Amino acid sequence: xxxxxxxxxxxxxxxxxxxxxxxxxxxxxxxxxxxxxxxxxxxxxxxxxxxxxxxxxxxxxxxxxxxxxxxxxxxxxxxxxxxxxxxxxxxxxxxxxxxxxxxxxxxxxxxxxxxxxxxxxxxxxxxxxxxxxxxxxxxxxxxxxxxxxxxxxxxxxxxxxxxxxxxxxxxxxxxxxxxxxxxxxxxxxxxxxxxxxxxxxxxxxxxxxxxxxxxxxxxxxxxxxxxxxxxxxxxxxxxxxxxxxxxxxxxxxxxxxxxxxxxxxxxxxxxxxxxxxxxxxxxxxxxxxxxxxxxxxxxxxxxxxxxxxxxxxxxxxx
Numbered sequence: 001x002x003x004x005x006x007x008x009x010x011x012x013x014x015x016x017x018x019x020x021x022x023x024x025x026x027x028x029x030x031x032x033x034x035x036x037x038x039x040x041x042x043x044x045x046x047x048x049x050x051x052x053x054x055x056x057x058x059x060x061x062x063x064x065x066x067x068x069x070x071x072x073x074x075x076x077x078x079x080x081x082x083x084x085x086x087x088x089x090x091x092x093x094x095x096x097x098x099x100x101x102x103x104x105x106x107x108x109x110x111x112x113x114x115x116x117x118x119x120x121x122x123x124x125x126x127x128x129x130x131x132x133x134x135x136x137x138x139x140x141x142x143x144x145x146x147x148x149x150x151x152x153x154x155x156x157x158x159x160x161x162x163x164x165x166x167x168x169x170x171x172x173x174x175x176x177x178x179x180x181x182x183x184x185x186x187x188x189x190x191x192x193x194x195x196x197x198x199x200x201x202x203x204x205x206x207x208x209x210x211x212x213x214x215x216x217x218x219x220x221x222x223x224x225x226x227x228x229x230x231x232x233x234x235x236x237x238x239x240x241x242x243x244x245x246x247x248x249x250x251x252x253x254x255x256x257x258x259x260x261x262x263x264x265x266x267x268x269x270x271x272x273x274x275x276x277x278x279x280x281x282x283x284x285x286x287x288x289x290x291x292x293x294x295x296x297x298x299x300x301x302x303x304x305x306x307x308x309x310x311x312x313x314x315x316x317x318x
Contacts, residue, residue, distance in 0.1 A: 016082035089204030144275030200254030203238035240294020
């Protein structure tokens with residue numbers, strides 16, 4: 001399908017999105033790309049608040065997981081108030097509700113974590129007892145593994161809210177996704193980027209996903225040009241690790257895949273929140289079967305004792 005050929009039923013599209021400035025940026029980015037392909041289509045954003053946005057004082061793993069950020073958008077699509085939704089892939093549960101699909105995963109932005117701090121240039125420079133704000137058990141565990149004297153404290157809210165808390169001294173530093181800061185033009189807040197060897201990213205971090213109803217074959221065709229094959233393969237491999245280890249977005253799990261001369265290189269880890277137990281594995285596999293590679297990496301973690309590390313999170317989920 002090209003910009004000059006538009007099916008009559010696709011004269012108008014509605015994109016469901018969260019109300020945060022980052023979510024709106026991401027939805028507007030997809031809108032702009034679609035308009036470049038299909039200038040005859042009218043495309044509007046449908047902003048809405050999600051349960052995850054409202055529960056600012058609760059830890060996500062206690063409140064119900066990152067699915068809290070997408071459920072309302074899926075309801076809007078199911079009720080016909082929106083045609084598609086744009087998500088950060090790191091916020092997407094590994095299993096979508098019946099009847100929904102990921103129509104496209106777009107080209108990935110920088111997947112790394114970013115260190116934000118007014119005074120120090122790297123986590124290694126923080127004095128003992130310093131408070132580091134993060135809403136991610138994964139980030140906290142990896143920091144504590146190296147610097148057990150630090151204090152990891154919850155840091156919730158949209159990007160601007162979290163930065164404001166760091167700026168006013170609620171925390172000595174914070175760890176945020178580099179992609180979100182870059183998208184909002186806030187890269188100046190980044191004191192340093194944390195390489196995957198230091199802080200392995202979350203599955204899907206830096207990538208955007210477009211979700212729609214499976215029955216909407218018209219939309220699947222329309223959205224196909226936005227898909228980025230290499231990013232898709234990497235994200236599917238990473239998500240397969242999470243699925244194989246229980247499917248929760250809230251466990252301290254890192255998974256990062258990169259194209260490799262042999263196909264895909266996938267690095268994974270699981271950890272206890274205090275950083276005292278950290279299990280790592282690395283696998284290389286066929287890019288044409290990324291989910292098999294993810295399962296292989298998950299099995300490598302299980303053979304090291306991942307079930308024992310993850311048992312407390314499964315009990316909490318139950």
